Amino acid sequence: MDFQLKTLTLSRAVAEKADALIVLFADGAIAGQDPLARLASEARKAGDLPDKAGKTLALYKPLAGASRSVVLASLGDGKPASVRSAVLAAVGAAKAGKPKRLAIVFAQAPDAAGLRAAVLAASEACYVYLTTTSKAEPNSVRDVLVGVADAPALKAAFDEAVATATGIEFAKEWGNRPANHCTPTVLADAARGLGKLPKIKCEVLDHKDIVKLGMGAFAGVAQGASEPLRFIVLNYNGGPKGEAPVVLVGKGITFDTGGVSLKPAAEMDEMKFDMCGAASVLGVFRALGELQPALNVVGLIPACENMNDGKAIKPGDVLKSMSGQTIEVLNTDAEGRLILSDALTYAKRFSPAAVIDIATLTGACVIALGGVRSGLFSADDALASALEKAGEASLDRCWRMPLDDEYSEGLKSNFADMANVAGRAGGAVTAAKFLQKFALDYPWAHLDIAGTAWKSGAAKGSTGRPVGLLLSYLLERAAGTAGAASGRAKQPAGKKTGRKARSAA
Structure with a gap:
């Protein structure tokens, strides 16, 4: 259109x-x-x-x-x-x-x-x-x-809106595709297509690469599927070389049966939407290719199916993550946090300014917030505030949820460093606390989009959220960085600003 x-x-x-x-x-x-x-x-x-x-x-x-x-x-x-x-x-x-x-x-x-x-x-x-x-x-x-x-006065706003709409439609397209038309391999091909856009590069890692990296949690989830896993790495280089990027991590479970902890048959078809976090990352990069803002962005997508065969992980199995931490799998249907844990560890190599993961992670978040707002979890107040403002500005709203340390108590395990679930109470929060254990080295936020990524019933389909929120955040960040650079350029040579550097959000 x-x-x-x-x-x-x-x-x-x-x-x-x-x-x-x-x-x-x-x-x-x-x-x-x-x-x-x-x-x-x-x-x-x-x-x-x-x-x-x-x-x-x-x-x-x-x-x-x-x-x-x-x-x-x-x-x-x-x-x-x-x-x-x-x-x-x-x-x-x-x-x-x-x-x-x-x-x-x-x-x-x-x-x-x-x-x-x-x-x-x-x-x-x-x-x-x-x-x-x-x-x-x-x-x-x-x-x-x-x-x-x-x-003419509104041309810039119009161009931004059209690019955002294009990104949202791209995310919808991939979110809506059935799982047999959107395998991890096909999703990786879509990412490679984005690599043809200006300033975007794409790399795709396969099972051999994942094993070499030590991504035991990611590989463990995929081992029950006949479709091979893929780890997608996108780079948008619009800012100065060496400037710390924002890293977006999208959950890419292209179909989720629940594994051995099998889901109920009713509405299981909607588990094709379990890769909407990945789709939102693709949508953001589609828009970045058109807008070309002055910042660096990395997109990480661990993509696989969660299926059952004789090799599938079982409740009680222990996996070793890329971070070296071990995880007792008490519920194989809590697989999204497993693949994200390794992606969050991988993100550290970029020395990121901020990392945001996007995932259809918990039914508990649907119960808490419904389909109106996405759940936002972050211990970094500046990053959380920036994302909340971006959500309001884009009408793609989120709501900040707690991350008190007490919520981690249920993740304790007698057989590993942690368990992958902590019971029903506060399930969205304990899932975020699990992810936080792999994101301690940089400003981090988690968006649980289980309630907002798609609609059910007569209007069944992907919403493309939170592409609007993420783009609003990134463009505001780019504008702030450009303004700061302009201010620095005006400083007389050799004169100090008197301000201490701090991690931006």
Whole structure:
């Protein structure tokens, strides 16, 4: 789907060539004497277009020369969340006519955040998964024109939003693919494809490499599967050479049976989504290739299946991780933390500025937070605060959870350095405490996306989260680094700033 930004007034919007026209009105009085403004003003006075965000009024050929379908939509207070609600509702109404070209026009000038929300909402509303269906491309939206009062002033925000939408759709695509169309090998091929983008390099390690590295926890999870494991290493080099990177670690269980600790049959098909952490890392790199911000980012994806055969790990088995720490496997369905433990140890070699792992890790986090916010765990206040702010800015929200040392008590084992589970109570927290044992040498955060990575029921499918949150964090970090570099450049030669260096977040 292609997006275009254009300077467009309401009077000119009527003549814009589009199959459907959506006009967004903020609350309050609607000013203007052009036909669209008068039409919306009359609808609001009649009570047909309430001020509340997301309320719409769909009309068929209401004005001479206008699109055959016109949808008037209320933005309410005009904040990004309200813009999102309005665009989702309006595009949903407009799609009934199967438009191929859609025009979305703001009656009042939006700010950058409002424009981003509109673009991302339009992308979400128009997304259709087709890869494994026999259907040709349906009569869905192919082009979206966004009209604003001053397009040049919002060009940077628009480009960022379009790249973010592309990354989210890329993550959705791989999250939605069935496990037989998204094996670890196929996922690695997708990563290699990203290596063709500017400033991105990809390396893929196989079983022999993993054994040589001593990744016994990762290899242990994969040993019951016929599909070979893959360890994907992506590098985006947009910052100065030698500058410490941010490392993103994505859980890549391309299908999870639970292993010997077998999952219930009901809804087990949704375990194809257990690689959505990996998909989000791929989506971020897809967007980085377009945006090319000034920072360095590493993506690590341990990818394998959790299956059953005579070689599969069993409850009670002890695995030796890359860190040298041993792990008693009390539950083979707690496999995500095992593969992440070795990836977190591997991350140390990059001397990272920060490490963020993203994983569909625990059902307990779904119980705690539902599908609204991702769980955020970090002992680093600066990093946690930066991620929380990024979540709010991107409308891809998270919620900080506790990491008290007392939660580690249940991970004690009589037969290894630790167990991989600690019982039902506080399961999301004890899983994070397990990961923390492998992430003590750098600022670290864990995002549990078990509740937010996909939807069930009639809307079943990947959400592409938390690509928006991660990109918002990375772009803000890049902007801060650029500002700091500019400030340093202005310092007279030989003059000290008087500030102590500290690990940024």
